[in-house]
Amino acid sequence: MQTKLWTVDNYVDNANSYPQLEEAAHLLQQNQVVAFPTETVYGLGANARDNEAVKKIFEAKGRPSDNPLIVHIASKEQLASIIDEIPGMTHTLMDQFWPGPLTLIFKKKEGALSDAVTAGLETVAVRMPSHPLALKLIEKSGLPIAAPSANTSGKPSPTTAGHVYKDLNGKIAGIVDGGPTGVGVESTVLDCTGPIPVILRPGGVTKEQIEEVIGPVSLDTALSDEKQAPRSPGMKYTHYAPRAELSLVSGSREFIQSLVNAKKAEGFRVGVLTTEENQRYYDADYVLSAGRREQLESVASGLYFTLRQFDDLDVELIFSEVFPVEGIGQAIMNRLSKAAGGRLIQE
Template sequence: MAHGKTETLIPDAAGIARAADLLRTGQLVALPTETVYGLAGDATSNIACARIFEAKGRPRFNPLIVHLPSVGAAEAIAAIPDTARQLAAAFWPGPLTMVLPLRDGHGLSPLVTAGLDTVAIRLPAHAVMRAVLGAVGRPVAAPSANPSGRISPTTADHVRAGLDGRIAAILDGGPCNVGVESTILAPADTGTRLLREGGIPREAIEALTGPLVSDTTPGKVQAPGQLSSHYAPTTQMVLNSALDDPDAILVGFGPGTAELTLSDSGDLTEAAANLFRILHEADALAEARGATAIHVARVPHEGLGRAINDRLTRAAAPR
């Protein structure tokens, strides 16, 4: 798909209004969220949603997350069980997506749900994204603003590198502060399933819900981020490395001598915020030096480390 010149918008009143105008006419705009940049389109428009899949090269069986400004807006398109209401009160707006049963007359494009009878909904916390949602006045579908399967974008430059000329505009809101995609849950009164690790640690959720049932790589995709290969650089990755290969690009965690690091201090929140930026930098270095591998140090599998390791494992999976 050739779109032409991609505009760069700044997050002032004029930029937000321009983004909203483009979305209302079925165009695509990359928008900042607290997690990663989203490739936004009108979730009620078949044309806009088809353009999202086309621009990303995304398989049509992979559903989209619908971004909304309020719980009231969510209730208009989905049934919200009691457990979901408790989770909403605790974590919305924020990096939590919930997969909920669709209501009759929801008005969404069938492309959003990939033929499922559920819809993935998030209330983002990012002020710029919320301003655009308020100005558009309709549900907005927004998967990550990158070619499907590749490293997610946490800056406007990352978006431009992957989608320049394929979308109408990028609203540059600076770096994303969470840095990994939202946690996805399927809450029900009988229990809650974890469909994707993400920006809210499992431990924080289980303090409210009790133990979660993990269902992150099912036989049939139920939510975004469940494909076994995803978030991948062009260079092959090696995980839990001792960082002793002089010919590889080395990515450390904690104190050490690796050229790149997720966090010098071993802080998982910092590592999550840096993850995709560091993978972009490592991939560029590998290409420039002719390196055939990126080696990544072990990251503790606790708190946000679960989401980091989920992304790294999918990025390193066979393609």
């Protein structure tokens, strides 16, 4: 399969006029798979109503088919066509955070979606992305679009079209290149179907921001208990991992450097994942900054890009600093812990 690449200006005023989006939307209508930018990461989209189209997503990614997908929509009218009801508080959440990086769990409408999207569950995860190209592409297709991250399953999520091309060239019909994404980590997944709202996956909308709008919410216990099966799309298996073995290190810069020195002495090519403030303090084969510790949004934005840089540099071991778990730091640490397979070294 030849993968087409369309470079499209992502300004809102121009998004309506590009013939590339027409071609991409037509391919989606033909049940082909097309990657496109969202404000979080690049998504791998297909017609959420068609089993064969959704099957192509799993085949391209090498993703287990028992892992549910998030459905992307462009309007609340589209939402009504795929779910049974909208619980009261979700109206408030949609008004506040849609379009944006918040995914909400709803009871699905029987027969409205491919069973492959929901992995046999009675619920479906839905979000309305805020990226103008994503919205326009979904609108032009006239379809609800199932879209996990547009990467090979298990690898760091893609934040540029180049990442998508490297992973999936020849496996999908096309890629809409709208430039680098902004948020850098996936959407927050919130389940409002029970008596207490539960965050199933931390992401671009923080727990604190949600609580300002609807009051207390809880965190899925599976987020802190590796033995429990998580209930959120994209969280069931190891994800976000670079090729090198990644370990999180809770300790001083001196302690991290001692770990680096020991592994370098054994002949390993070693990298350190840090921030701009600390980059100059380390002596390793490669020391990469994901952003500024004083501005954790920049770390979230640069995290996957940095993990993929380590892949390009062929390091064998990576030691990463840890981050506070408040605000967006919760999503950062969730992704790093998944990427490290839970490995944590404490001083």
